[in-house]
Amino acid sequence: MTTELTDTSTAPARAGSDFTRLSRLVNQRGLLTRRPGSYARKFTLNGVLLAAGWTAFALVGASWWNLLTAAFLAVVFAQLAFIGHDAGHKQIFRGKRANDFVGHLHGALVGMSYGKWVGQHNRHHANPNHEDDDPDLDIPALAFTVEQAIGKRGFLRWIAKYQAFLFFPLLLLEGLSLHHSGIRAVVRREVKAHRLEAVLIFGHIVLYLAAVFVVLSPLQGIVFIAVHQGLWGVYMGCSFAPNHKGMPTLTAGQKIDHLHKQVLTSRNVRGGRVVDYALGGLNYQIEHHLFPSMPRANLRHAQPLVRDFCVRLGLPYHQTTAFGSYAQVLSHLHAVGAPLRAPALP
Template sequence: MSIDTAPATRPHSDFAELSRAVKQRGLLERRPRTYVLRLAINMTLLAGAWTLFALVGDSWWQLLTAALLAVVFGQLAFIGHDAGHKQIFRGKRANNVVGHLHAALVGLSFQWWVGKHNRHHANPNHEHDDPDLDIPLLAFTPEQASAKRGVLRWMAKYQAFLFFPLLLLEGLSLHLSSVQAVLRREVKAVRLEATLLAIHVVGYLAVVFWVLSPLQAIAFIAVHQGLWGVYLGLSFAPNHKGMPLLPADRKLDHVRKQVLTSRNIRGGRFTDAALGGLNYQIEHHLFPGMPRANLRHARPLVREFCARHGLTYNETSAAGSYAEVLRHLHAIGAPLRAGATP
């Protein structure tokens, strides 16, 4: 996809007007009470799921518990995401406490993820600067596809068919990247991050292997971590994948860079809860510090702003977004399937 860089108006010069409208409506004000309620619900679900795990005991029915925990872990990760953007409290310290806690509960390095995610927000869908485009098992640009060799090249050919199965590895990838970041001392609080990761790994494995037989424990972990990865992938992938990519020599103003590379997902309150507010990706990228509950209220303002300035406001259904992602991946792999160099 290409991006029009010659609009009739200059949205970047009028973004201050949109920001004022958002602030006047109080949409940037923190909503700690809403988050406290959400935290209470999530912790209740987490405690309930592990209590169910203990009650069911040594049984293959635990695979259903694993699926339940995958959803709960996804919801915990969404809170960690919000804390990383300082959406919950005004103070940095309080947000960091919540972020580290939730990252520890799901087995991630909070500081590693925040650094990676901030780079993504600064350069969404930029060919060289967006870390979310640097996924070895997939190719998002013709250049990435042509550079693949061996098994990775074969995977790039058929990546549209492999995309959803590969999401089963997303959770494992996040765990490994977190550990690597800590071991390489790529985070500031190395001791804290290492301690939290160690507590998670030791506690998680101890509980699972204490209650279940070895074979059941391995199956439980595979289902839990695999479905958690799928859940996260289904929540994050529709936001930018298949949207216009920015080449290295292309520079856009903040508004165009964020709006034209992002995609919203239509839906009601259930969609908001299931996707952790990430379905309002355009609003989130324009105002990353906006509390999740306020994004739906900012949507009409942003839509009107985009219409007034001739900017395409991309919004589709969840199924439509996945179809767009798969079409893009299939198109990138087409030259490889034809035996040509992209």
């Protein structure tokens, strides 16, 4: 069944000031202050890993062992995409121009449209888990509400029927989907810097394919691309899916303040510094949604502050393990598809 938020417009009238008080606490701790040193270390590490990956690719040469390099580069590409995410939220620098430079650069490194992603992601942040206004709930291959599932037709209806079983296999296509949506947005001039992005994206494609097919045989090259792009897609999907999928949804007409909207629709993932690195800080989804421009390194310090604040308000604060989050996502997808699996009435 679809989980929907109850109408919290009847929450205490002070709800708006609650976020103001929380913001004041966060500011007093200096948690919105930029962390250039932290990002400098991330830039350096990612640069070394990217150079090491492509160097290993060239040295290994025309060998099936390069599929291991493909898997390694899938991880590196995800880490680069996380930096693009942070730049889009102005977490790295105060100025828009500097953040956009970093964002476009990292978009070019992985072959994504930075402008397309920022536009879509900002709409998501403004309306998380809103059934009509959150673009992250508008994915043709999946249904996140019973109404969406019932509305599917043809092959997409069959996918929705068994989507919990198909979820991870479908993520193998997420990388290609990111490339495709970016190319389409640039060709249709849906992004402001469409000329720049056209050069960056198509330049990436040319250099990427040239490197792959100069070093590898045609068959090896095709398999390398499939492994690299497939695993990158799985990694990206596994990083973003736990954040909101299976959490309560909002419908048109519901009135809810910023604090409740962001906290009630988001899920945190526990796990320490290893999970922090693996998920690019997205495991602190509640804190990130409340304060999108907060530098990634500060999110772990804000988490106990926000959690305790929510506890004092009696506001549910949802946090689980990585495996627990995937179990909840899959359980929700399975429940949404249940009406399609029910036997037809005579």
